[in-house]
Amino acid sequence: MQKSLPFIAGAAINCYNQHTLRRLIGMGLTRWVLPVELSGQWLSEVLRQAVVADIRHCFETEVFSFGHLPLAWSGRCFTARSENRSKDQCELCCINYPEGRTVSSQDGSQVFVLNGIQTQSGSRYNLVNQLPTMQGIVNIVRLSPQAEGTFDWLARFKANLNGTAPQPLPATDSNGYWLNLAGMLKG
Structure with a gap:
């Protein structure tokens, strides 16, 4: 397939392996947003496969890291x-x-x-403490704006980029999917 306009494949695109990534790259993919239900371990494996397939250099990787997870649209x-x-x-x-x-x-x-039109997770997804595990494999972390406290959380994310300022997660937050647990849990 011939490349056309460059595009970003969002988290709602069912892209779970390097074969799908290769096909999307052929269509113009420049950035892949990991589906929200996949773990950091899954991401590492797909990116390892992309290196072997010699396509890793063709796209950026983005991870939804903060906010209510988008689950469905109407x-x-x-x-x-x-x-x-x-x-x-x-x-x-x-x-x-x-x-x-x-x-x-x-x-x-x-x-x-x-x-x-969105159905979102009941708990707020929060990967502030997983940032060190993303080093070298994730190019962009996405923080979804909240009604209050967005800039405070942005500062917390920046402070903990290398894991030097871990944050206690509020009781209403979760990080389960990234840790290969049920989505609403936190590890």
């Missing part, structure tokens, strides 16, 4: 629908929910955040 805004508004007359009602609308399990645990 063609219809949940916020507007929950307020019985048509999508053309929503009046941007989502502005009333800057952190989205939460969905809890029967035991009261927050399992999802519904934010516009």
